[in-house]
Amino acid sequence: MGIHHFKAIDITGKERELSEFKDKVILIVNTASKCGFTPQYAGLQELYKKYEGKLEVLAFPCNQFGKQEPGESNEIAEFCDLKFNVSFPIFDKIDVNGENTHPLYDYLKKERPGLLGSQNIKWNFTKFLIDKNGEPVKRYAPQVKPNELEKDIEELL
Incomplete structure (x- = not known):
């Protein structure tokens, strides 16, 4: 199935496939x-x-953990640009758990459950690595730093 059939609204309000x-x-x-x-x-x-x-x-802001993403889309975009000079795609704020979970996250959690088979996202900065065919390959805990993913990324390139 893969992630390529999902759509999401980006931070500017545009639907993207x-x-x-x-x-x-x-x-x-x-x-x-x-x-x-x-x-x-x-x-x-x-x-x-x-x-x-x-x-x-692909960044998906979420306010479900300690209400740590309270801003509106324009505030989130400005923060990411000014503080971190982010140039990768940022999407509109979504839910990653609960009844309003974005369909992409429903799929990711089922395909790559966390520790002990738990499907819930435990905190901000949980990461999913997806291969070139759109298939989820690995899930990483929030404390895993981006540079620790390089070996896994290079294996998929």
């Missing part, structure tokens, strides 16, 4: 601006630049 990222390795991350892991934005940007054209980083 994830099929536009076909033939690239993708890192999907639920993000927040006021989290202890927020500095990982810098590492995500470094990965995006290092593997430019081969790796896509």
Whole structure:
């Protein structure tokens, strides 16, 4: 099935089909601006630049963990640009758990459950690595830093 048939609204309000990222390795991350892991934005940007054209980083802001992403779309975009000079795609705020979970995250959690088979996302900056065919390959805990993913990314390139 893969992620390529999903759609999501980007931070500017435009609907985007994830099929536009076909033939690239993708890192999907639920993000927040006021989290202890927020500095990982810098590492995500470094990965995006290092593997430019081969790796896509897709950020999905989420306010479900400690209300650490309270801002509106324009505030989130401004924060990411000014603080971390983010140039990878940022999407509109979504839910990653509960009855309003975005369909993409329903799929990712089923395909790559967490520790002990848990499907719930435990915190901000949980990461999913997707291969060029759109298939989820690996799930990483929030404390795993972006630069620790390089070996796995390179294996998929």
